[in-house]
Amino acid sequence: MKQCFFAVDLGATSGRTILGTFTPEGLEMEDVNRFPNHLIETGGHFYWDIYELYRHIIEGLKIVAQKNVEITSIGIDTWGVDFVCVGKDGGFLRQPYSYRDPHTAGAPEAFFKKVARKQVYEWTGIQVMNFNSLFQLDTLRRNNDSALAAADKLLFIPDALSYMLTGEMVTEYTIASTAQLVNANTRKPEDALLRELGLTENNFGRFVYPGEKIGTLTKEVQRMTGLGDIPVIAVAGHDTASAVASVPAMNPDFAYLSSGTWSLMGVETKGPVITEETESLNFTNEGGVDGTIRLLKNICGMWLLERCRAAWGQTSYPELIAEANASEPFRSLINPDDVLFANPADMEQAIQTYCSDSHQPVPHTRGQIVRCIFESLALRYRQVLDNLRTLSPHPIETLHVIGGGSRNELLNRWTANAVGIPVVAGPSEATAIGNIMIQALAAGTAKDIASMRQLINRSISLETFYPEDTDVWDAAYLHFKQVTMNH
The missing domain is CATH 3.30.420.40 (ATPase, nucleotide binding domain)
Structure with missing residues (x-):
């Protein structure tokens, strides 16, 4: 039986879902649906519409179910650094800010007054860009942001979407590494940086690496889409990591x-x-x-x-x-x-x-x-x-x-x-191919x-x-x- 993999590939301006199948000739891919990803500007901030992205993913899954295609697994990759604040009851506390939001102007300099720039780089090896999650979180903290204050968990965008599909909270390594919070040598979150932000590892989902299973579709998603309890796999959640894999x-x-x-x-x-x-x-x-x-x-x-x-x-x-x-x-x-x-x-x-x-x-x-x-x-x-x-x-x-x-x-x-x-x-479809590759490795196809x-x-x-x-x-x-x- 041929194995089909469902890849969700979200960029900063558009997204799509794709079906990938391995045949003796190689890899076949077909688009299921494509959609825009619009920034929402209101109240002096730029937000992503996480619910709209989720709705498009559900639409894609419905189309696949209607075609009677059996899918082996689902994987999601997106751009880096942005995240959703999740409350104790598991609900999202507001739409996630976009990395293009101006609130982090000058944020690195403010943080480096507490921890030396050199030290941050020695731990993380990540280039300093004012929108890195480290500086977004520090900015929210300094601004007494109500969503962060009430947050029990922080989920990066691909992890937030897989949570909406499975009810399971994870933090995937490649997407977390873009945050400037992960120690490059231990490949785990750096406690000293989390402490500076008033956070601990408990504020993140279970740490996973590409190829690990996150969970299966919830009963709610199964009912909406007409699919069974399909596994959702942690691919390289960061789109560049997926692209480079291919x-x-x-x-x-x-x-x-x-x-x-x-x-x-x-x-x-x-x-x-x-x-x-x-x-x-x-x-x-x-x-x-x-x-x-x-x-x-x-x-x-x-x-x-x-x-x-x-x-x-x-x-x-x-x-x-x-x-x-x-x-x-x-x-x-x-x-x-x-x-x-x-x-x-x-x-x-x-x-x-x-x-x-x-x-x-x-x-x-x-x-x-x-x-x-x-x-x-x-x-x-x-x-x-x-x-x-x-x-x-x-x-x-x-x-x-x-x-x-x-x-x-x-x-x-x-x-x-x-x-x-x-x-x-x-390939021009590198990100989707990398996403499908990791799913194929997880399924033992590759x-x-x-x-x-x-x-x-x-x-x-x-x-x-x-x-x-x-x-x-x-x-x-x-x-x-x-x-x-x-x-």
Whole structure:
């Protein structure tokens, strides 16, 4: 009997549920339903609608039941850091804040007055970003937040959704590692940090690792969907951890670039790499599958273009790419990670301001803006890869681009030119594939991660881009470093 796995894959702007089946030819996947994930702005805060996300998951499960598909298990992955406060009676105390909420501005500095920045990094190995759960929780505490004050448990987003399906509360390792609360060496929550927040391990669900069973669908969910007591498996709850699990690498000498709203570039290591250099470069050591650590750096990704496109009336990608291709090369460059681009009211204006402030020609046409974004991203990838080479315990011979950005042929070609090594693009559905892989491992369908990666390599069409025009890109890189250093 063929085994079907139901994957819930939620990103910061949209979500979907997918059915994955392993056949002798490889992996087959089909979308069950897709839906938007809207931020709700009210009362000066940005929230996620956890109930709406749950409703869409239930819809997906109903569709599967109506098709008479037997599913082996269910797994959920989402973005990192955000969490739900749960009361003593098991009810959610309010909708979860979004990491894009401005309330954590300046939060790291406030926390480091209590615990030295260096000490926090030595324990967790996690890069400092003001929206990390550590700083969200400290901010809520300082603001006497009523939901936190009344909370009995804190559940990260994938764990909150699996709780809604099963009634079981867990804290999955990969998603918890994004919080900056987990000790990178012991792979458990760091008590000293929890104490500073007035919390203990009891404020979290049972700690689990990818592949462990959370529970089975509650009677309520079974009744609503028409399904039986299907197990819900803790996959790599953090979407990047799921995506990296599916990198179709044939040997370990690779770096990956998970490319979507965010770009995450890194390498897989057996243990954390926590040094003065990784700290000063703000590299992060997040939990991976199979006991690995993902040594990586967050880079702003398609967020820049998504925000511009929203203002341009959702012009098609091919149109924008053609306009970018026809524009003058290296006319204006930006640092995609500048604070100016975090959440501006007008992204196009923010890019123009940056270029004007750094005494470069200001991009005016859509083609110039898109070209500026793509070239800047490719050069920023090179900068981060150069740093990774010095930190990685193994050589880096290939860059695997996975996620939605792997379909962006122009950016992939420019990335290969910028980084000077082959870029292998695909799979674009990396997160869902990784989610399904972990479920398959839990079900005993698959043997280990390495053999799964080889199966993916065989069963999915990948495109390789080789570096060209490296002299031109080398010169552009020097210019990029100059422009971004002085801004």
